[in-house]
Amino acid sequence: MPNVEPSAITNPGARQAFDLYYAQRSIVRGCFERIPEDSFDFRLVDIPERRSDSPRESLVHVIATQRVYLDAMQRGRLEFGGTDNGLADLGRDELIAELDATDARLVALLASADFDADAPVSAPWGQMRAIDMVFTMRDHEILHVGWNLAIMDALGIERFDELQRFWG
Numbered sequence: 001m002p003n004v005e006p007s008a009i010t011n012p013g014a015r016q017a018f019d020l021y022y023a024q025r026s027i028v029r030g031c032f033e034r035i036p037e038d039s040f041d042f043r044l045v046d047i048p049e050r051r052s053d054s055p056r057e058s059l060v061h062v063i064a065t066q067r068v069y070l071d072a073m074q075r076g077r078l079e080f081g082g083t084d085n086g087l088a089d090l091g092r093d094e095l096i097a098e099l100d101a102t103d104a105r106l107v108a109l110l111a112s113a114d115f116d117a118d119a120p121v122s123a124p125w126g127q128m129r130a131i132d133m134v135f136t137m138r139d140h141e142i143l144h145v146g147w148n149l150a151i152m153d154a155l156g157i158e159r160f161d162e163l164q165r166f167w168g
Contacts, residue, residue, distance in 0.1 A: 008111035017134040018110055022103070024141035027163050029099060031148035032059050034157050037092045044154055055151055058144065059095045060087040065140055066102045069133045073109060078123040078133070110134070 006022065009015040035042075035055045045052040053061065064087065072078035087098060109115055117131035128136075145167065152159070 006107055008107060010111065011115070011117060013117055013131060014110040014115065014134075017131050017138075018107070021106075021134050021138040021141065023166065024138055024145060025103065027166060028062065028141050028144045028148060029096065030160055030162055031145070031152060032092070032096060032099070034160065035092070035151065035155065039155050040092050042151070042155065044150060053147075055148075056088065056092070056095070058147060058151075059092075059099065062140075062144055063087055063095065063098050063102055066099075066106070066137055069137050070102065070105055070109065072121050072123070073119075073130045073133045076119060076121050076130075078121055078128075080124075106134075106137075 006015065006018055009018055032055065040056045041054045043052050043054050068078065068080055087095065090098065115130070117129060119130040121128045121130055121133060145163075149159070149163075149167075151157075
């Protein structure tokens with residue numbers, strides 16, 4: 001686990017949520033690590049009517065989304081937008097470092113004595129608990145596992161052991 005020390009998370013429920021989330025995050029990270037920098041702006045679809053996200057745009061989105069959910073856990077209110085702050089200008093390795101930094105921030109939050117897993121978080125679709133944000137982040141990672149597989153297949157990148165162990 002790059003830059004992540006989940007052993008600091010002593011709350012059993014928070015640790016379980018993190019472990020479920022991180023199983024998917026590490027696969028998503030592994031996919032991005034394997035996409036060469038010179039393919040980071042590749043698009044599966046690039047026609048006048050539709051352009052798919054490039055791996056760079058997708059990774060920026062993954063980081064920005066995690067920041068949104070982390071902010072929601074701390075503020076008690078989920079609000080989308082405004083969290084990419086220049087990420088699109090970064091290279092692959094710098095983006096992966098930002099991804100690791102957001103995971104370290106999540107561990108620090110879940111390990112904090114002040115973290116209340118049951119604290120209410122207001123979301124556009126209703127009230128949730130702070131810990132539910134981690135499960136929502138996991139669901140988002142699963143979506144990106146599928147998207148990254150399509151990118152990897154199109155680029156001829158082999159599926160790696162961790163991915164195969166979890167998803168086949």
